[in-house]
Amino acid sequence: MACITATLSACVSIPDNLQQSISWRGAHLTKIIRFGSNFFISTASILPGEKRSIATKMQITACSDENHQISIFVRSERDGSLERSYCNNLLAATKWVLKRSGISSSRFSYDITLVPVGYAYSKSRSRLQSNASLSLYYAFPLDQYAIKKSIAAGSTSIAHETFHVASAVLGVRRSVQDEEFLAYRVGACAQFAATGFLAWEDLQRADLMRQGLGGNAGISSSIGAATAHSFSKYFDDTGVVLEGSRLGDELTGSCEELMRSAFE
Numbered sequence: 001m002a003c004i005t006a007t008l009s010a011c012v013s014i015p016d017n018l019q020q021s022i023s024w025r026g027a028h029l030t031k032i033i034r035f036g037s038n039f040f041i042s043t044a045s046i047l048p049g050e051k052r053s054i055a056t057k058m059q060i061t062a063c064s065d066e067n068h069q070i071s072i073f074v075r076s077e078r079d080g081s082l083e084r085s086y087c088n089n090l091l092a093a094t095k096w097v098l099k100r101s102g103i104s105s106s107r108f109s110y111d112i113t114l115v116p117v118g119y120a121y122s123k124s125r126s127r128l129q130s131n132a133s134l135s136l137y138y139a140f141p142l143d144q145y146a147i148k149k150s151i152a153a154g155s156t157s158i159a160h161e162t163f164h165v166a167s168a169v170l171g172v173r174r175s176v177q178d179e180e181f182l183a184y185r186v187g188a189c190a191q192f193a194a195t196g197f198l199a200w201e202d203l204q205r206a207d208l209m210r211q212g213l214g215g216n217a218g219i220s221s222s223i224g225a226a227t228a229h230s231f232s233k234y235f236d237d238t239g240v241v242l243e244g245s246r247l248g249d250e251l252t253g254s255c256e257e258l259m260r261s262a263f264e
Contacts (some may be wrong), residue, residue, distance in 0.1 A: 020093050021047055022118050024141055025153045025204075029124075030161045032168040037131045038042065038170065041149035043161070044124035045139035051119045063087040069109040074142070075116070086114065086142070086151050092194035093155040094162045095165035097186060101166040109131045110158065110163075114142040117150075131169065136161065159190030163262075172263065180220050182200055182262055184227035196243040200235050203228035239256055 026047040033040040059074040061083045072087045090112065098108065115121040125137040138161065139155035163186040167179065174182070184204060192198040204224035234241045234251045241247045 008162075011034070022046070024048065024143075025157070026139070026141060028138055028157055028161055030136070032042040032165065034168065034171075035128075038128055039131065039134070040126065040128050040179070041134065041136070042124070042126040043137045045122065045137075047115050047119070047121040047139055047141055049118045049120040059083065061087055063091045065091070066105050067104075068204075070094070071106075071109070071111050073111070073113045075113060075119075075121075083114065084251055086145055086154060087112075089151045089155050089194045090158050092158040093190040096190040096193045097132040097159050097162045097259075098166060101163075101263050102169065103169060104164055104234070105133055106169060108162070109133070109135045110135045111135065112154070112158070113139040114154075115139055117141045117143040118193075134165065134167065134169070148195070148198075149202065152195055152197075152199065155191040155194045156202070159194075160184065160187035162190075163187070166263075170263065176219070176222060180223040181227055181256070184224045185230070185255075186262070188227075189251075189258060190230060191244070192241070192248075192255065193249060193256045198234070198241050200232075203231060241248075 024047075025043055028046075029044040031042040041124070062069065062071045064070065070087050070089060070091050072083050072090075074083055081085060090110070094108065094110070101160070105109075111125075113121075121139055122137040123137060127135065129135060138158065138218055140157060141150055143150045158182045162180070163183045167174070187204060188198060189203075204227070234254075235245045236247065241251055243252070
């Protein structure tokens, strides 16, 4: 049996004060229980905000290849012109993780809801699924004034969750602390590979355990803050590391080695 915790989330329950504690990037939960070749998968996303009413207009775009598909639903009044870029970056981040994990026989599909920043939103789903085809459901923030930052946040989160699922499918067992530490690093690495940049300000650095948030959510937050500091050597005074730069090449090499050791 595998029980996987995810970014700022709890394996069994989500604290009542979580929505008031998290950043605009939100919190995400992935819990997996294995039954032979089948999995009972529960996913959830919580996004904070003061506004409670979201525009009812729904738009959809999708991107896919032979073994991966991402469907994007948008609760927004935007014209939808940038959702394709968001989708392609999410797809690239998930493929980066799954290819390096060694999973080749399972098809992964993702149902992603994009929600305007400032609107409170929650989404959850639980299903019994087969090893051959796995479906995951999350909600990510969309800031029309900071599209690159929104895409970076979504790419990091989807890669983090995908790492948890890959570990469960492959039967890799780790302590909660080790699993979360790796998932935070993998999330940042996959986002860097997908978008071509990694910004220091985009890394999870808030230690909510120190702010009074308990349980696995607080533990995960504390691990995320510690993980961010492990990336500090790749940043110069600009606060951004770019693909193809000297520091970017060093980060790429470190990320590749991370994935090799995680699934060796």
